[in-house]
Amino acid sequence: MSFDMVVIGAGPGGYVAAIRGAQLGLKVAVVEREHLGGICLNWGCIPTKALLRSAEVFHLMHRAAEFGLKAEGLGFDLDAVVKRSRGVAKQLTSGVGHLLKKNKVAVVMGAARLEAPGRVVVQTDTGEEVLEAAHVVLATGARARELPGLEADGDRVWSYKHALQPKRMPKRLLVIGSGAIGIEFASFYNALGAEVTVVEVMDRILPVEDAEISAFAKKQFVKQGMVIREGTQVAQLERRKDGVTAHLSQGGKTTKDAFDTVISAVGIVGNVEGLGLEALGVKVERTHVVTDPMCRTGVPGLFAIGDVAGAPWLAHKASHEGVMVAEMIAGGHPHVVDPDSIAGCTYCHPQVASVGLTEAQAKEQGFDVKVGRFPFVGNGKAIALGEPEGMVKTVFDATTGALLGAHMVGAEVTELIQGYVVGRQLETTEADLMATVFPHPTLSEMMHESVLDAWGRAIHF
Structure with missing residues (x-):
């Protein structure tokens, strides 16, 4: 044919x-x-x-x-x-x-x-x-990528497919990897009552996100009861009929911890x-x-x-x-x-979303940057929703005013991020965003305030 x-x-x-x-x-x-x-x-x-x-x-x-x-x-x-x-x-x-x-x-x-x-x-x-x-x-x-010794078996060690159709509700869950897939499953099972431990080999969770956003998200996850272990490698999984013993290496020391279920989310x-x-x-x-x-x-x-x-x-x-x-x-x-104009979204609680360069990446590339931040606690709609924990962060080229990146953590930020995506596509500057009228009361007002803050003009914070 x-x-x-x-x-x-x-x-x-x-x-x-x-x-x-x-x-x-x-x-x-x-x-x-x-x-x-x-x-x-x-x-x-x-x-x-x-x-x-x-x-x-x-x-x-x-x-x-x-x-x-x-x-x-x-x-x-x-x-x-x-x-x-x-x-x-x-x-x-x-x-x-x-x-x-x-x-x-x-x-x-x-x-x-x-x-x-x-x-x-x-x-x-x-x-x-x-x-x-x-x-x-x-x-x-x-x-899904499978690392030697961490292969999914569908019983005690799950891939994302097993985690989507669980044969039981985990009681003590180990999630290996803190990218979007790992953190989303950690968030889901934690909300349903599992004791969740997240292990990340890098020095921070959500490693592709802006460091400030990663730190804020970690604080919220810990507050929800998760155990977060960064800079940690799973050296071995001892599988038994009733569970798994994980050998966790961190800073040259190896400890053992028992779990009934493991989710491997170490990339693709x-x-x-x-x-x-x-x-x-x-x-x-x-x-x-x-x-x-x-x-x-x-x-x-x-x-x-x-x-x-x-x-x-x-x-x-x-x-x-x-x-x-x-x-x-x-x-x-x-x-x-x-x-660089494609948004990334992670649907954990709180949500995480970003587009463009992180603050560190912008500096590494030689930009003189202006950074703005605005907290959810300063926004009327966020407080009315009962979601005061979060932050919007914007990174600009101080010379041209170009929007280099935007990073968010908090309620519904996976919907909000598109505003900045459109801004980058249209090659917007801080002046354009400052002159834009954002509706009230909305979470999107924090986007405006974050831009204003980069130039020391924030009104509500």
Whole structure:
């Protein structure tokens, strides 16, 4: 079968690329070996947010008295919580299938490999199908990294998939890794009553975030009862029928601690195996396909987008790269997706969100910076919501007023961050943001005040 474009992988990068290509008049096929929607819709972004919403509601139920309300006999049904999460994922996966059909994208279920440039062989349930196209887009995504001795077994040591469909409620939980995945699961199980310990090999949790935001988040997690161990490595896991003994190394000393469950969240590796990339001369480094800023691999007609093409490992980055590549294939001249203008969001409690350079990164790059901060406790809407713990931080180029970065921790900051993302995309300056009227009473007013504070003009703090 001949197409203008064949996309390998139907996650948030692949299915979006396929739909955009079809919109532009291309004949498109998408190959998927497991689930439409990929990891994000089935095992990542969406089902985890459904779980975290249940945890958030449960947390608020325990605070009912603060709001003049009464709630008695509080409890939860873990199976029902998981069932809701899986239902949300299923609904959206079905929606992807509908969108592909609506846009007349051919869907081929099976495992793909590149036999030659522009020639894709798909192993289906009924045999092999050969798809030919002048342009092929790799959108095969990534999977959880497994370190020797820390491999998930589905019983005592869980991957994110096991944690999404738990066979029991953990009592003493060890989370290895404090990136977005680790911290979100730590937050979820902690809210439901587990004793949670988070181990991070770096010197601070949430290591990709601004150091000030990481420190603030850590303080809140500890207040919620979590144990945070930074600069710590898991040297060994002794697995037993009834639990796991973890050997934790810190500062040259090793201690042992007992847990009934461990979640390993130590990063991801790209899905590059079995695709025939080596024979085509595609360059792969640290399990990720090397591309130029336009997602070209160096092999004519072959592109790579999303997680398989490297950091940042975010669904929205994959989607925009998919659109960019589809538009290039159709003869357009789209803008490059700028990694520094892509927001990162972590849906723990409190939420964490950021875009652009941290204060340390800006200084390392030689910028003379102006930094503004504003606390949630100074905002009327935050106090009315009962969410006074948080902070908005902005980093500017002192010379030009350019917004270099924005970093937040607190309630609903994953929604607020987009305001600064738009600002960076439009190359805004502090003068533009200062002149912008923010509605009252809203959490977004803190964004305004943080900008004002960078120039010593904050009103409410």
